[in-house]
Amino acid sequence: MKNLFVIFSVFFLTFLFGCQENPIYAPESSPLLKDKVPEVNKLKICCELRDPNYGVCNLNGCVNYTFEVIRDKMGPRRITEVSLNLYMNSVLCDKLGMVHLEWRAVGRSNEVVTVSEEGILLVEKTYTITNRSDVVLLVKYLVTTNGVGIANVNIVPLENNF
Numbered sequence: 001m002k003n004l005f006v007i008f009s010v011f012f013l014t015f016l017f018g019c020q021e022n023p024i025y026a027p028e029s030s031p032l033l034k035d036k037v038p039e040v041n042k043l044k045i046c047c048e049l050r051d052p053n054y055g056v057c058n059l060n061g062c063v064n065y066t067f068e069v070i071r072d073k074m075g076p077r078r079i080t081e082v083s084l085n086l087y088m089n090s091v092l093c094d095k096l097g098m099v100h101l102e103w104r105a106v107g108r109s110n111e112v113v114t115v116s117e118e119g120i121l122l123v124e125k126t127y128t129i130t131n132r133s134d135v136v137l138l139v140k141y142l143v144t145t146n147g148v149g150i151a152n153v154n155i156v157p158l159e160n161n162f
Contacts, residue, residue, distance in 0.1 A: 038066040038083075043150055045090055051155050053134055054094045061090025061105070063139075065148050070112065078117040080145050085110045088127050088139065092155075101131040119145045126156075134158055 043063040051057045063086060070081040085108075092103035105127040115121045120142065127137040140152040 038068040038085075041065050041067065041147065043148070045150065045153070047153060049092075049153060049155050051092075051094065051135065052157050054096065054098070056095050057103075057155065058093045058095065059090055059105075059137075059153060060093065061088070063088050063090075063150070067143075067147055069145065080115045080119075081112055082115055082143065082145070083110075083112050084123070084143060084148065086125065086141070086148075088125070088137075090137075092129060092137075103132055104130045105137040106130075113143060115143060115145055122151060129155075 041064070043065065045059055045061050045063065047059050049057050049059050065087070066083070066085045068083045070083050088105055088107045090105045092105065094100075094103075107125070107127040109125060113121055113123060121144075123141045123143055125139050125141065127139065129135060129137055135155050135157055138152075138154045138156045139150060142149045142151040
């Protein structure tokens with residue numbers, strides 16, 4: 001009887017400790033098992049631009065972007081590689097109230113850029129404008145090791161840009 005009680009106690013203790021979850025090894029707490037998804041950020045655009053053919057226009061819309069540091073401070077010059085995905089979605093409205101088809105600037109770009117030791121890089125992107133063959137939208141993005149901003153936006157005649 002004594003042996004039966006010892007066997008039962010050992011079995012019960014083994015069952016009790018074996019069924020408890022160990023939070024150190026639980027998959028949801030392991031940072032190695034989580035997929036790293038970059039956060040989508042948004043830059044709102046609302047500004048007045050000089051249109052070379054129609055006077056002054058309003059640009060309204062946004063740029064959605066993801067920003068992820070791939071390699072931080074490589075080599076003796078301390079260069080940082082950044083993965084940059086930009087999605088422009090904006091509308092141009094002329095202030096003269098003319099009736100025309102919609103002027104929309106839409107575009108995507110995915111690239112890896114290198115930010116120097118100073119931590120600042122200017123990236124220029126041109127976007128075609130629907131129903132306009134005379135101009136493009138030129139956006140200068142300011143890329144740092146912390147994020148992205150818009151440095152300048154212009155409407156540029158097509159013959160001067162290409």
